[in-house]
Amino acid sequence: MKRKGTWLTYREDVRVFDCTIRDGGLINNFYFDDDLVRAVYDTCEAAGIDYMEIGYKASKDIFSPSNFGKAKFCNEQFVREIVGDREKRVKISVMADAGRTNYKEDILNKSESAIDMVRVAAYIHQIPAAIDIIKDVKDKGYESTINLMSVSAVKEKELEEALEVIGKTDVDVIYLVDSFGSLYSEDIENLMITFNQVAQSYNKKIGIHSHNNQQLAYANTLEAMMRGASYLDATFGGLGRGAGNCPMELLMGFLxxxxxxxxxxxxxxDDYIVPLKGKMKWGTDVPYMLTGQYNIHPKLAISFVESEDRNKNYTEFYDSLLNENL
Amino acid sequence: MKRKGTWLTYREDVRVFDCTIRDGGLINNFYFDDDLVRAVYDTCEAAGIDYMEIGYKASKDIFSPSNFGKAKFCNEQFVREIVGDREKRVKISVMADAGRTNYKEDILNKSESAIDMVRVAAYIHQIPAAIDIIKDVKDKGYESTINLMSVSAVKEKELEEALEVIGKTDVDVIYLVDSFGSLYSEDIENLMITFNQVAQSYNKKIGIHSHNNQQLAYANTLEAMMRGASYLDATFGGLGRGAGNCPMELLMGFLxxxxxxxxxxxxxxDDYIVPLKGKMKWGTDVPYMLTGQYNIHPKLAISFVESEDRNKNYTEFYDSLLNENL
Structure with a gap:
């Protein structure tokens, strides 16, 4: 498949998608000051970013509001306080995890909401549940995406079947999500062939959400874009769980x-993200590299990096990974 | 041009080339303890690394030995103390900068030396000087490379001419050096077409030396390898000037x-490189990203990052870069 465009042209179909608060919130249980969330929104507007994902629509039955900040639930009032009264130039997205959202009650009709898009995150076995959410939010008037998680751990045949089912829904965008930060550029190239077939058959757009475990988040985002992805996820300073995401500043410097x-x-x-560095841990580190290389969930690496044990070392982490977890 | 190999095969022609001490020495004027240099050498041996670049052959007329550590000059005695008496399984390389080395005096005949390879670093206008060094060190019995620096700032026509001249020498390997960390994967792909033409005509090998300004050092190293490069430079922990180099641990996890x-x-x-982090600064940061994006030397970014000014910020650096330096 030929690449689309060259380094000097730009593609009208590209949409830059900020998920600083949503992915970053996975580190601090969404306890961001409203000031910071508003600063990210204002910055998205000033920088010409197309979408900002402000958080999750999480079920209050499963997650107690006393244990999480506002961006975990994204009540309408919270969203309106952030976006203010002026004309909205950045579209607002929320994420709904298949199986962990009361979408029927908690997601209002679009006409009553400042939210523009609902992204549904689903592992491959949750596709039926995701499709039910997509139907609901499309009926309510939202733009929507399905974010197919951990695609590096999905078999080709199953992926093709899942994409075929997704293609038949009303969803607008199908996202390739490298949850474990395991994919190499050649994997992206191959997966994009599969995603493009469905996207072209059913007139869908393709998105890319990468993690930086192997320092490939930015490279893979560019590779996916060159191969036809138009929705590009990134976060300020790469803020995001574990090794973090594709850094927005790299992406913006390129486009x-x-x-x-x-x-x-x-x-x-300068004003908001650098000062977080004492309070939140994210970014590339050897344990994240290892879980990426071994194509497994980063949770063991997160525990290691967040541990206060001063004697911890990479070699022991590597040994335990090989001996106990693979 | 088709890629070589797949993710499950390996290429017999690949040579992993460590330059931890040589590129890292640019940060601390080569003041490494012998213990650390020896640990890197022993590690290269244990890890199966093919070459270790132990430092420079710098002219003592230009650089005073009282201002630099031993790895700046790599006297025979220093090299022998590091490699010891046992059978040598890692080839030892030194770098000679065109115009800044007394190669005729300071590089012994191979038969009298523990060094195996001399790599000649040259900007394009220094090719004639580099060729003179190549002739000298080949006559003395060494393997040799020409490392063509800052290739991102060289015009295509001039690059082709330079490569043609280099092809006619006895040099073994021609290196593509992304000194500014400016190249994208598509640049690598295109440059590799040019490098391959000469390499095939004159039976040379190709090497890649990348910098991590845009978090692309590893991605670009893999891309170059897929396009036919066989000498792959990397450093432990990415240690190297400015944003650093392709991290060896990433490369080794891939091969x-x-x-x-x-x-x-x-x-x-664990034992040697992590403890350097308080004493030496290297690794990705926004100022390096900016000089990479603008395809200029990282020296302004290095000054910024090393400055102790607590009021420094990215925005001012960006403004000064645009207003004063581009």
């Missing part, structure tokens, strides 16, 4: 469309 | 040849 602007993002890094 | 082993590298990171 040639003059509507995008890097400087507001640098200002937000 | 499938069973002669390579990751664990010894993790042990060396």
């Amino acid at each position: 040639k469309n003059p509507k995008y602007s890097l400087r507001p993002i640098l200002k937000c890094l | 499938k040849n069973p002669k390579y082993s990751l664990r010894p590298i993790l042990k060396c990171l």
Whole structure:
């Protein structure tokens, strides 16, 4: 498959998608100050970013609001406080995890909400549940995506079947999600062939959400874009669980469309994201590299990195990974 | 041009090339303890690494030995103290900068030396000087490379001419060096077409040396390998000037040849490289990203990152870069 575009052109179909608060919230249980969330929103607007994912629509039956910040639930009032009264130039997205959201009650009709898009995150066995959410939110008037998680751990035949089922829904965008940060550029190239077949048959767009375990989040985002993905996820400073995500500043420095602007993002890094570094841990580190290389969930690496044990070392982590977990 | 090999095969022609001490020495004027240099050497041996670059052959007329550690000059005695008396399984390389080395005096005949390879670093205008060094060191019996620096800033026509001239020498390997960390995977793909033409005509091998300004050092190293490069530079923990280099641990986790082993590298990171982090600064940061994006030398970014000014911020650096330096 030939690559789309060159380094000097830009693609009208590209949409830059910020998920700083949503993916970053996985580190601090969404306890962000409203100020910071508003700063990210204002920055998205100033930088020309197309979408901002402000958090989750999590079930309050499963997750107690006393244990999480507002962005875990994204009540309408919270969203409106962040976006304010002025004309909205950045579309607002929320994520709904298949099986962990009361979408029927908690997601209002689009006409009553400041939210524009609902992204449904699902592992492959949750596709039927995801489709039910997609039907609900499309009926309510939202844009929608299905974010097919941990695609590096899915068999080809099953992936093709899942995409075929997803293609038949009303969903707007199908996301390739490298949850474990395991994919190499050649994997992206191959997966994009499969995703493109379905996207072209059913007139869907393709998105890419990467993790930085092997320092490939940015490279893979560019590779997916070159192969036809148009929705590109990134976060300020790469903020996100574990090794973090594709850094927005790298992506913005690359994109040639003059509507995008890097400087507001640098200002937000200076004022809001760099000061988080004492309080939240994210970014590449050897344990994340190892779980990425072995194509497993980063949770063991997260425990290691967050541990206060001063005697911890990479070699022991590697040995325990090989001896106990593979 | 088709890629070589797949993710499950391995290429017999691949040579892993460590330059931890040589590139890392640019940060601390080569003031490494002998213990650390020896640990890197022992680790290279245990990990199956093919070459270790132990430092420079710098001119003592230009650089005073009182201002630099031993690895800046790599006297024979220093090299022998590091490699010891046992059978040598890792080839030893030194780098000679065109115009800054007294190669005729300071490089012994191979038969009198523990060094196996001399790599000649040259900007494109220094090719004639580099060729003179190549002739000298080949006559003395060494393997040799020409490392063509800052290739991202060289015009295509001039690059083709330079490669043609280099092809006619006795040099063994021609290196593509992304000094500014500016190249994208598509640049690598295109440059490799040019490098391959010369390499095939003149029976040369190709090497890749990348910098991590845009978090693409590893991705680009893999891309170059897939396109036919066989000499792959990397450093432990990515240690190297500015944003650093392709991290060895990432590369070793990828390569499938069973002669390579990751664990010894993790042990060396634990024991020697992680403890350097308080004393030496390297690794990705926004200023390096910016100089990479703008395809300029990282020296301004290095000054910024090393400055103790607590009020420094990314936005000001960006503004000064655009206003004063581009």
